[in-house]
Each structure stands twice: as structure tokens, then as C-alpha cells.
Amino acid sequence: MTSPxxxxxxxxxxxxxxxxxxxxxxxxxxxDTYDDDGFPYPQGLMDLHLGVIDPGLRCKxxxxxxxxxxxxxGHIELAKPVIHVGYTRLIRKLLRVSCRGCGxxxxxxDEVSKVLGPEDERNEDTISEKDIKxxxxxxxxxEQQLKINFEKPTTFSEVMTDENGRKIEHKxxxxxxxxxxxKIPDEDLRLLGINPAVARPEWTLLTVLxxxxxxxxxxxxxxxxxxxxxxxxxxxxxxxxxxxxxxxNQDAGAPQLIIEDLWELLQYHVTTYMDNEVAGCPPARxxxxxxxxxxxxxxxxxxxxxxxxxxxxxxxxxxxxVISPDPNLSIAQVGIPLAIANEMSFPIxxxxxxxxxxxxxxxxxxxxxSLNSPCGxxxxxxxxxxxxxxxxxxxxxxxxxxxxxxxxxxxxxxNDVVLFNRQxxxxxxxxxxxxxxxxxxxxxRLNPAVCPxxxxxxxxxxxxxxVPQTEEARAExxxxxxxxxxxxxxxxxxxxxxxxxxxxxxxxxxxxxxRWFDKSGVLYLLKSSIPENLPEPxxxxxxKEYWSNKQVFSMILPDGLNMFYRASSCKNCDKCEHxxxxxxxxxxxxxxxxxxxxxxxxxIGAFDGTILQRIIRTHGLESGRQFVDDVTKLSIxxxxxxxxxxxxxxxxxxxxxxxxxxxxxxxxxxxxxxRIRIYEEGQLEPMPGRTLEETLEMxxxxxxxxxxxxxGDIANRHLGLSNSAVVMAVSGAxxxxxxxxxxxxxxxxxxxxxxxxxxxxxxxxxxHFKKNDRGAPAHGFVRNSYKSGLTPxxxxxxxxxxxxxxxxxxxxxxxxxxxQRRMINALQDLKVGYDGTVRTxxxxxxxxxYGEDSTDPAKGCFGDPVDVKGIVESILKxxxx
Amino acid sequence: MSTNFSVIxxxxxxxxxxxxVEEIDELLSSYQITRDQLxxxxxxxxxxxxxxxxxxxxxxxxxxxxxxxxxxxxxxxVKRPKK
Numbered sequence: 001m002t003s004p005x006x007x008x009x010x011x012x013x014x015x016x017x018x019x020x021x022x023x024x025x026x027x028x029x030x031x032d033t034y035d036d037d038g039f040p041y042p043q044g045l046m047d048l049h050l051g052v053i054d055p056g057l058r059c060k061x062x063x064x065x066x067x068x069x070x071x072x073x074g075h076i077e078l079a080k081p082v083i084h085v086g087y088t089r090l091i092r093k094l095l096r097v098s099c100r101g102c103g104x105x106x107x108x109x110d111e112v113s114k115v116l117g118p119e120d121e122r123n124e125d126t127i128s129e130k131d132i133k134x135x136x137x138x139x140x141x142x143e144q145q146l147k148i149n150f151e152k153p154t155t156f157s158e159v160m161t162d163e164n165g166r167k168i169e170h171k172x173x174x175x176x177x178x179x180x181x182x183k184i185p186d187e188d189l190r191l192l193g194i195n196p197a198v199a200r201p202e203w204t205l206l207t208v209l210x211x212x213x214x215x216x217x218x219x220x221x222x223x224x225x226x227x228x229x230x231x232x233x234x235x236x237x238x239x240x241x242x243x244x245x246x247x248x249n250q251d252a253g254a255p256q257l258i259i260e261d262l263w264e265l266l267q268y269h270v271t272t273y274m275d276n277e278v279a280g281c282p283p284a285r286x287x288x289x290x291x292x293x294x295x296x297x298x299x300x301x302x303x304x305x306x307x308x309x310x311x312x313x314x315x316x317x318x319x320x321x322v323i324s325p326d327p328n329l330s331i332a333q334v335g336i337p338l339a340i341a342n343e344m345s346f347p348i349x350x351x352x353x354x355x356x357x358x359x360x361x362x363x364x365x366x367x368x369x370s371l372n373s374p375c376g377x378x379x380x381x382x383x384x385x386x387x388x389x390x391x392x393x394x395x396x397x398x399x400x401x402x403x404x405x406x407x408x409x410x411x412x413x414x415n416d417v418v419l420f421n422r423q424x425x426x427x428x429x430x431x432x433x434x435x436x437x438x439x440x441x442x443x444x445r446l447n448p449a450v451c452p453x454x455x456x457x458x459x460x461x462x463x464x465x466x467v468p469q470t471e472e473a474r475a476e477x478x479x480x481x482x483x484x485x486x487x488x489x490x491x492x493x494x495x496x497x498x499x500x501x502x503x504x505x506x507x508x509x510x511x512x513x514x515r516w517f518d519k520s521g522v523l524y525l526l527k528s529s530i531p532e533n534l535p536e537p538x539x540x541x542x543x544k545e546y547w548s549n550k551q552v553f554s555m556i557l558p559d560g561l562n563m564f565y566r567a568s569s570c571k572n573c574d575k576c577e578h579x580x581x582x583x584x585x586x587x588x589x590x591x592x593x594x595x596x597x598x599x600x601x602x603x604i605g606a607f608d609g610t611i612l613q614r615i616i617r618t619h620g621l622e623s624g625r626q627f628v629d630d631v632t633k634l635s636i637x638x639x640x641x642x643x644x645x646x647x648x649x650x651x652x653x654x655x656x657x658x659x660x661x662x663x664x665x666x667x668x669x670x671x672x673x674x675r676i677r678i679y680e681e682g683q684l685e686p687m688p689g690r691t692l693e694e695t696l697e698m699x700x701x702x703x704x705x706x707x708x709x710x711x712g713d714i715a716n717r718h719l720g721l722s723n724s725a726v727v728m729a730v731s732g733a734x735x736x737x738x739x740x741x742x743x744x745x746x747x748x749x750x751x752x753x754x755x756x757x758x759x760x761x762x763x764x765x766x767x768h769f770k771k772n773d774r775g776a777p778a779h780g781f782v783r784n785s786y787k788s789g790l791t792p793x794x795x796x797x798x799x800x801x802x803x804x805x806x807x808x809x810x811x812x813x814x815x816x817x818x819x820q821r822r823m824i825n826a827l828q829d830l831k832v833g834y835d836g837t838v839r840t841x842x843x844x845x846x847x848x849x850y851g852e853d854s855t856d857p858a859k860g861c862f863g864d865p866v867d868v869k870g871i872v873e874s875i876l877k878x879x880x881x
Numbered sequence: 882m883s884t885n886f887s888v889i890x891x892x893x894x895x896x897x898x899x900x901x902v903e904e905i906d907e908l909l910s911s912y913q914i915t916r917d918q919l920x921x922x923x924x925x926x927x928x929x930x931x932x933x934x935x936x937x938x939x940x941x942x943x944x945x946x947x948x949x950x951x952x953x954x955x956x957x958x959v960k961r962p963k964k
Contacts, residue, residue, distance in 0.1 A: 843918050845919060848912075848953065
């Protein structure tokens with residue numbers, strides 16, 4: 001279980017000036033890069049000793065060409081030391097814990113023992129800044145300590161008190177700081193957790209600056225032949241220029257003021273060279289005004305070296321395009337365009353057994369003539385590893401040379417296994433293995449029933465496809481990630497794949513109440529999954545055979561299925577009428593025959609799908625997949641048998657209903673007015689724990705909410721199951737009765753944070769109202785419906801209320817995304833072993849039994865490990881309470 | 882303010898027991914692990930103090946689980962690092 005090698009320790013240290021000079025191959029003194037002939041200046045930033053980037057030139061250090069030379073460091077001798085921004089925290093700490101006179105740690109040996117324990121039983125613990133009291137006297141030399149102030153980004157100063165008791169700040173130059181840090185003895189550094197052998201603190205102040213090799217800051221040549229230098233080179237040019245000027249002024253004996261200015265400027269350039277996003281420091285900019293991308297920016301963040309280049313890489317053998325639906329595919333298939341199938345390949349080794357087959361592929365070459373023709377090949381790899389591209393010209397020759405030991409990159413063909421993915425990949429069902437079907441067109445095609453796990457729709461979504469490149473990878477993809485294996489989600493123990501939208505409307509229309517179909521009708525419905533034998537007809541009338549809609553549905557159910565449950569359309573009546581339910585919402589399946597009840601979202605929908613769940617439990621995943629394929633096709637036939645559409649006139653009501661709705665809304669607004677009057681007269685009784693205003697607001701919200709619901713009831717009385725929107729809402733396909741209420745009846749009160757809209761102008765929401773109007777229309781009550789249309793003020797209120805939802809989703813997605821990232825980083829290397837333990841890669845145990853009970857949530861039943869009720873009912877063939 | 886009550890006797894606190902050397906050896910061999918691969922618990926954990934376990938002892942924690950009935954976990958007592 002344990003990994004064969006273990007990292008013993010990692011040592012972090014600083015580069016000493018000596019180290020920097022030792023690794024340097026050249027001292028850099030010129031700020032210029034190239035001369036007029038385009039040749040690098042010796043001892044300039046592009047010196048040929050630092051490595052070469054131009055093809056043809058040879059490195060003066062290692063003698064290699066551009067492709068082989070790794071690059072070499074140079075160095076700049078700084079006129080005076082400057083602070084390294086990355087270490088300002090450490091410098092501050094060290095200045096505060098060491099004596100300004102003798103450099104000792106400001107704790108006597110006894111005090112150290114008190115913090116860390118006696119000398120012989122100390123562990124890894126170290127002294128921190130907090131262990132030392134402020135402005136104390138040095139226990140070694142008796143010097144009074146001063147407070148050290150640190151100002152971002154790189155200014156340190158001592159606070160002194162003069163004769164008059166006033167505080168004056170005395171600035172410390174980097175040279176002062178360096179001198180102080182030099183005095184700290186090695187033993188004291190060890191107590192602070194610093195190993196002086198590899199990291200003397202004075203090395204955090206730079207006296208010599210390493211110049212990175214040109215290979216890490218290559219210049220690019222623009223189309224107009226001009227050279228454009230890397231941001232780092234620009235920054236180094238600045239540093240050298242100022243350094244040069246600094247030296248000249250120093251040698252000429254310039255006044256202190258000028259020296260200090262130049263010193264600060266040098267500090268600024270070195271700081272921004274390391275990190276161009278330091279707080280309290282204006283970022284250095286390119287001539288165009290774009291901030292420069294310096295060392296720290298190259299490493300940090302999403303597109304930085306770590307997250308962008310090392311953890312995340314681009315891959316070959318992948319494709320991406322827009323997705324579109326194809327209900328005729330199986331859920332385990334994916335349609336891919338011929339152009340993609342021709343470009344992508346799978347390597348096969350040539351053996352004596354397949355050589356003829358492979359030779360035919362090579363002869364077909366890279367351009368497969370049509371969708372149905374056998375696949376061609378793109379490359380042939382010789383036994384010595386040389387890769388030969390197949391073209392129309394070379395293919396015959398290569399086919400001739402082909403013999404066992406070669407490998408041929410074969411194009412994709414029908415039934416190849418590929419991995420299909422949609423970002424964001426939030427759970428394991430975001431990457432599933434499909435089998436390909438090569439198709440016309442330029443989009444990936446998938447069965448709409450697999451949209452829920454990918455969270456895909458067809459409004460322009462794109463998806464990625466990857467081709468496993470070995471037989472092992474193929475087998476693994478098929479066995480672990482295939483759509484069939486992933487129907488059951490470990491998220492909630494139910495099927496995540498199932499009917500959506502039209503599938504549910506269709507199966508609802510088909511199975512609702514009792515209907516009869518003649519033979520041609522039955523065959524039309526079951527056209528894609530015709531059983532070997534039709535069952536006995538349900539009735540024979542005038543010598544003609546008829547089958548019921550429930551019989552038709554039963555034909556796609558496997559044998560031996562017994563279920564009793566209530567459908568989505570169940571209203572949870574006080575007394576259940578079971579078989580005699582007026583909504584036909586009581587579902588009873590015995591021996592794979594639907595006896596009564598309507599099939600809807602509860603039965604076959606994604607996330608619910610109780611029938612699907614039971615089939616998988618009793619008949620296995622493959623039967624489950626077959627059922628999804630059959631039911632989606634049956635429901636599409638079902639919806640097409642009758643036709644299904646929705647238009648603006650489906651929201652029409654009669655004059656009687658409009659009158660009733662008006663009455664309801666008028667009386668509600670009057671009621672609101674009445675309550676406001678009571679409040680203004682001071683007669684309102686506050687509710688416990690609420691102020692008068694809160695009580696009034698709650699009452700108004702309640703009255704208006706009720707009024708909206710009543711308009712909905714009025715509208716619904718008129719709109720029955722003949723209305724498509726009602727069918728969709730009742731079956732659970734899409735939308736709700738509330739949506740319908742808002743379309744046909746009244747949109748209702750608009751709210752922000754659960755309260756009526758109050759913000760806007762002084763004392764009113766919009767200038768159309770009088771100040772301090774508390775009435776319903778002035779605070780966001782929309783009495784119109786979407787059908788009748790909104791008044792201008794209503795429109796504004798609706799926009800205000802609608803905005804809240806948008807803001808919420810935006811905030812939620814970013815927060816949950818970051819939460820997910822942290823989770824993944826914490827858990828990504830955990831693994832469940834064969835003994836059921838959850839372990840880290842180092843073999844450390846996290847859980848002795850996965851989830852304490854070793855239960856796979858995907859194999860349970862909506863959270864319960866065993867579906868006891870279902871098993872009992874299945875055996876007794878009758879419902880148990 | 883110091884109240885003296887036993888955290889172990891609270892219903893929400895699972896049972897903690899110190900394991901004997903033989904039990905530990907059996908545990909380690911049954912999972913094929915070394916001591917440092919065990920989950921850890923700090924020496925100043927209230928329940929650890931209560932059962933009187935010392936650093937490097939191994940503690941068996943028995944929880945009543947809704948799904949598993951009885952779930953056992955083992956933790957080695959370690960010193961809490963400073964800060």
C-alpha cells in the first residue's frame with residue numbers, strides 16, 4: 001500500500017550573494033539589448049552567454065543551439081542593497097525580535113527555556129514575535145529598544161521620542177537593516193526556526209541581482225520585423241539604468257537627497273520586478289498603459305505557472321463542438337461529425353491476424369469517402385518508432401511495406417468508446433463514456449435524456465470528446481464511466497438520467513386515464529421497440545382488436561415488476577381513493593403490467609424515476625438503459641400521436657373569469673387601503689415581537705398574496721387538461737401552476753429580500769406616486785398578467801424584482817465554485833482500498849470503513865440503504881402501508 | 882469559572898477507550914499499517930483527558946451509527962503543536 005519512496009525532508013533556503021555570483025556566467029552592465037545590426041551587446045541583457053533564442057546562433061557558455069541550450073543566469077551588481085519584497089514580513093519580525101545594538105535575540109536563555117521548554121526536550125516549536133514584549137531593554141547589552149514601524153511596501157522606520165516627548169520617525173535605509181540583520185547570531189536564528197546555514201537573514205536584502213536566462217524571457221519578432229521584448233527584459237532594463245545612474249551619482253559625491261531619491265527609485269524597480277501587484281505601490285506599466293507581467297504574476301493565479309501550466313495541460317486526441325439533440329440515438333451513444341472521426345485516431349498494432357484488415361485501412365487513407373464506408377488511417381508507425389503520415393500519394397507504398405510490428409493510427413469508426421464531457425465538471429457524471437455513431441453535420445448529437453447529468457441544453461452549449469488511446473483505457477472507460485454505469489447517481493441514490501420535458505408530457509398524455517388504440521396505432525407508438533409478440537388485445541369491438549394505453553406502456557416494462565406508488569400529479573388528498581382516483585394518480589404495476597395510474601415525472605423523470613430505479617435494482621443497469629431508451633422513444637411517439645403545442649391564445653379566459661379576477665383584485669386593494677387607514681389612525685394591533693410597520697407590511701403581503709392565488713384558482717377552473725401548459729405543470733414536465741397563474745391571472749407582488757419594494761426616490765418608489773403612499777400599486781403590486789401586459793410602473797417593479805434573482809445566482813455560482821475547488825484540493829488523493837478503508841496516498845487512514853458503514857450511496861434507494869417497503873410489496877404484490 | 886462535569890457521560894459524546902498493547906498490535910496488523918498511519922487526536926482533547934490517555938496511546942472510539950449500527954474508529958494520541 002505504501003509508496004516505494006518517501007520524501008524525508010524539504011529544505012527551503014535563500015540564495016546568498018555568493019551563490020548568485022557563482023551561478024552567474026556574466027556580469028550585466030549595459031541596459032541595451034541589440035545593436036543596430038540586430039546583434040546582442042556583450043554584457044547586455046541579451047548577451048550570448050545567457051543562452052540563445054535565435055535559431056542558428058550558438059550559446060557562448062555551453063555551445064549548444066537554441067533548442068538544446070537551457071539558458072544560463074547572469075547578474076547585476078547593485079550600487080546599494082535593496083529589500084526583496086517577498087521577505088518584508090520576515091525582515092519586520094527579525095528587526096522586532098533582535099537587539100538594535102548587539103543583534104542578540106531579546107530573550108535571556110532563561111526566558112527562552114520558559115517558552116520552548118528546557119534545552120534537552122525542545123521540539124520543532126519556535127519563538128514568535130508575540131513572545132517578546134515591546135520596547136524592552138536588551139538582556140545582553142542593556143540597550144533600550146525602539147518600536148519598529150513598517151510601511152507597505154518596503155519602508156522601515158524606528159520611532160524615537162525627543163526631549164519634548166514628541167515622537168519622531170527615523171527611516172532605516174536597506175543598508176542599516178542589512179547591518180542589523182548581519183549581527184544576529186546563528187544560535188538565535190535557530191530558535192526562530194531559521195537555518196542559518198542555508199538562509200542568513202541579511203540575504204533577504206539584495207546586493208546582487210540574478211538576471212534570468214534569455215530562454216525565460218524571449219523577445220518576439222512582430223510582423224513588421226520589429227523586436228518586441230519580454231516584460232521581464234523591460235523591467236531589467238529599468239533596473240540597470242537606474243543602477244548605473246545611482247553609481248555615477250555616488251562616485252561623483254552627489255548630495256544625500258539625490259542619493260536617497262535614486263535609492264528609492266531602484267527599490268521601486270526591483271520591487272515591481274519581483275511583484276507588480278504589491279499593496280501601496282503603483283504597478284509598473286508598459287508604454288501602452290498595460291501593467292507589466294513580472295515574476296510573481298507569472299506564477300500566481302489561475303493562468304499562472306502552477307494552476308495554468310503544471311496542474312492543467314492541454315491534451316491531444318480531443319475534440320470540441322456544439323451539441324444538438326437526437327432522440328433517435330440511444331442514451332449510451334453520441335453522434336460525431338465525419339470530419340472529427342477522420343481527424344481523430346486510435347492506434348492498433350499490426351499482427352499476422354489483422355494485417356489484411358489494417359492494410360485495407362491504410363489503402364483507404366486519410367480521406368474516408370462517405371459516412372458508411374470503412375474507416376481509413378492517418379499515420380503508420382514503423383517498428384523503429386518513426387511516424388509516417390499517410391497521404392493519397394504515400395498510402396499505396398506504405399500499405400505495401402506494412403508487416404507485423406508496425407502500428408497504424410486508425411480513424412474512428414462506429415461503436416468506438418469515447419469519453420464525453422461538459423464543463424464545469426462538477427460530479428463524476430460530467431465525464432461519461434459513450435459509443436460513437438458517425439453522422440452528417442458538424443455538431444455532436446446526444447439523446448436529450450442524458451442532458452441532466454451534464455447539465456447541458458442546446459442553446460449553444462459546446463462539449464468535449466476524448467479518445468482513449470489503449471485497449472486498457474478503453475476497457476476501463478467502458479466498465480467504469482459508461483452512461484449505463486452512471487444512470488444511478490451517488491448524489492442521492494436515484495437515477496440522474498431519465499425523461500425530461502417532452503418525454504414526460506408525452507408519456508403523461510399517452511397513459512392518462514384509459515384510451516384505446518387499434519393495431520396500427522399500437523405499432524406506430526411502439527415503432528422503435530416493437531416486441532416479438534403483441535399481447536392479447538384488451539377488447540374486441542365489431543371484430544376489431546383494440547389495445548389500451550396502459551397495455552402499450554406495459555410492453556416496454558420488464559416482466560416481474562410489482563410497484564405501488566403515487567404519481568407527481570397526486571394532490572395528497574385526505575382520503576386516497578386508490579384505483580378510483582379521479583386524477584388517475586395512483587400507480588399500480590403487477591407482473592410488469594400497468595394496471596392503473598398515470599406515468600409522469602415521478603415514474604420516469606430524471607432525478608425521480610422510481611420505475612427506472614426499481615428496474616435497475618431488480619433487472620440490472622443494462623435493462624435500465626434499455627428502459628430509458630424505450631420509454632423516451634415511446635413518449636416521443638406518444639406526444640406526436642396527438643400533437644402538442646402552446647400559443648398565446650392558450651392563456652385566454654372568458655369574460656366571466658376576467659370579471660371575477662378584477663373583483664378579487666379590487667377587493668384586495670380596497671382591503672389594503674382599509675388596513676392602511678386603520679394603521680394611520682393608530683388602531684392597528686401589533687403582532688407579538690413586531691413593530692406596527694412590520695405588522696402592516698406583513699398583513700399587506702398576505703392579503704395580496706392570497707389575492708394572487710385566488711386569481712390563479714379562477715384561471716385554473718377554466719383551464720383544464722386540454723391546455724398544454726396545465727399538462728406540463730401537472731405531469732411535472734416543465735413549469736408550475738404558479739407560472740400559469742402569472743400568465744393568465746395576475747403576476748402579483750414584486751419583492752426584494754422578501755419585502756415590498758420600498759427603495760427609490762425620497763418617500764416614494766417612482767415619481768408616478770404621491771409621497772408616503774403605502775398603497776398596493778405604489779409598492780410593487782402588479783395586477784396585470786403577462787398576457788394582458790404590464791403598465792409602465794408595473795414594468796419597472798417587475799424589473800426590480802427580477803434583478804434580485806439574477807444577482808443571487810451570480811453570487812451563488814461563484815461561491816459554490818470556490819467551495820468546490822477547496823473540497824477537491826482537500827480530497828483529491830483519497831482512495832477507498834479493497835479492505836474498505838479510506839486512505840491518503842501515503843497510506844494514512846482517514847476512515848476505517850468508507851462512510852462508517854461501507855455503503856455505496858448509488859446502490860441504495862434515495863438515501864436508504866435498503867428499500868424494505870418496495871421489496872415487501874414486490875413479493876406480496878399488494879401495497880403495504 | 883470552572884465547572885466539573887464529565888464530557889464522556891454526555892449522550893452526544895461517543896465512547897472512548899484506551900487500547901492495550903496487544904489490541905494495538907492486532908489492529909495495526911489487521912490493517913497492515915504502522916502507528917503513524919493511524920488517525921490522530923490531540924492530547925488535550927476533553928474526552929482524551931477524561932479517559933486519562935497519554936501521548937502515543939491509541940484510543941478506540943465506538944459510535945452508534947444510524948446506518949451501520951456500531952462504528953469503530955481508532956485514534957493515536959499526539960501532542961498538540963504550539964499555536
